[in-house]
Amino acid sequence: MNVLLKSAVIVDPTSKHHLKKRDVLIENGKISKISTSISITKKVKEIELPNLHISQGWFDPGVSFGEPGFEERETLTQGLKTAAHSGFTQVAVNANTYPVTDSKSNIKFLRSKAEGQPVSLYPIGALTLGSKGVDLAELYDMSNEGAVSFYDYKKSIENANLIKIALQYSQNFDALVQSFPFDPSVARNGMVNEEVNSTKLGLKGIPALAEELQISRDLYLLEYTGGKLHIPTISTQKSVRLIKEAKKNGLQVSCSVAIANLCLTDDLLESFDTRYKLMPPLRTLADVKALQKGLKEGVIDGVTSDHDPIDIEHKKTEFDHAKFGSIGLESCFGALRSIVDTETAIEALTRLKLVFKVPVNTITEGAVATLTLFDPDISWTFSEKDIVSTSKNSAFLGKELKGKAYGIYNNRKLVLNS
Template identity: 65%
Template structure:
């Protein structure tokens, strides 16, 4: 689609046009011309929204869609539509489907379902057969089929030798291993952060120690084996310190944080809202502050929405019995932009591309167009009517957010809200 963007503010630190207001002419998926004023050359579609901004396309490194197996939670088609309307041009999709995405054919199936869409879908293959944690899955075959990384979603690798072998084996084809960190024997049956709030609520806690023990073990393994390790959704102050120390040693380790752990703390659980039953759990205000500082310093590589749709039957129950998880694509940008400056918010949504080997293209004449469209100045309240996802289990429902995504232009296609 050929379009003309009128009076748009460009947010792209890699471009000489950063924070400049320009007209942008897009032809055949490329920036044909960027100038202070451009006359419409051929009566093409014009976008002239008040407060329109663009940036390099946003990337979410941890998104769950239900298909195959849990289509009642989310289909790939509707999930990609949700991502586009939330401003994301690329998403890495977890393997927590039924059956688990653990083979070449599974990867090809998921890619085929997304081939027509402006949002690029990058499958994450399971690290182990059926996600059971017992034997490595067909990692090399999945990599060749298009898997971007290997991860048993929110399941820690209990066997240290298995993780050791995975880190050694994947070096032969530059594979990325993702390892969720939680010591199950320490956090057993826990549902919220183990702290004063869990005592007040009478709910069993998940100690920060459970995460930190596993991070420490996995970093020891990485130091021994080499390879590339990504630790998703860290949540504690001590975890930040451990990863900072590992990076100072030169280890090839990266990490992300869930937007929920940046915005909320465990005080929010006072109403037993099951949408706030998350993994990792909401931690203390001190942990939240440490995560924010680490993100600004670059110790944490980027932010994920950790979008995880859960159907109402598994959320509208007692807190102990509810499934973990929250959707987050629709609210991710607004939540970040409420608490961080605009430039930082965009950086946090694009920085993980480097970790996952995803191409970036600056906003400059002649370059390929892969952009997010948004208005950073609109304040709005997240309500159920704003949720495109099939499931409505948002931890930020009812929150006032600053900044609203307007859509994307990518793969020569435009989707707008």
């Protein structure tokens, strides 16, 4: 589809048109012309929207869809549709499925299901067979089939030697290893952040120590082995300090933060609403401030929606029995833009492409068009009607947000919100 974007402010520090209002013509999937004004006689779809901004397409480094195995939560088709309407052109999909994505054939299945979709899917392979933390999975074969990283989704690798071997072995084919920052022997059966609120509410706590111990261990292993390590969804102020120090020492470590942990605190638990039962748990205001500062300083490499659809039977129940998790794609940009400026928000949603080896396309003439269309300034209240996902378990329902995606252009397809 050929498209003419009218009067769009370009937000792309790698482009000479950065922060300038331009018309952008897209033909045959590429940006053919960028100018202050473009008039055209041939057939194109002209897009003119209030306060239109465009950036490089947004990338989410960690989403979960239900398929295969949990289609009642969300199918791959529905998940990719949700991503498109939320402004994401590329998503890395966790091995949070049944069967677990731990083989070449599983990777092939995910990629084939996503063929022809406007959103590009990048599979994450399980680090261990069945994500059981015992034996390494087929990392090399999965890498050859298109896996961009290896990660047992939100499961701690208790055997330090396994992480050591994974980091050593993965260097042979330049792969990215992820390790969830969680020590279950410290966390025990905790459900929420261990602090004043957990005591007041009588809920079993997960101390910040459970995260920080695991990060310390993994950074020592990385220092010993070399290789590339990504620590997903950090949530405490000391975690930020540990990773900052490791980067200063030259280690190839990156990290992400979930949008909920970046914006919300454990004060919300007073309602006993299971939408706020998350992993990692919501922490204190001091933690939230440290995470926001870490993001602005570049210590935290990017933001993930941590999109995790859960069916109503497993979410709308007693707090003790409810599953951890929240959907996040639809509210991610609005929540992020509520706490940082537009340029920082776009950086947070695109920088991890380099870490995960996802193509980066500058907004310049001749480049492949992979674009997100958005209004960074609109204020709105997130409600159930804004949810595209099959599941409705959002921690941001009722929250005031700023900034909203209009849609995307990617893979020669235009998707716009109605």
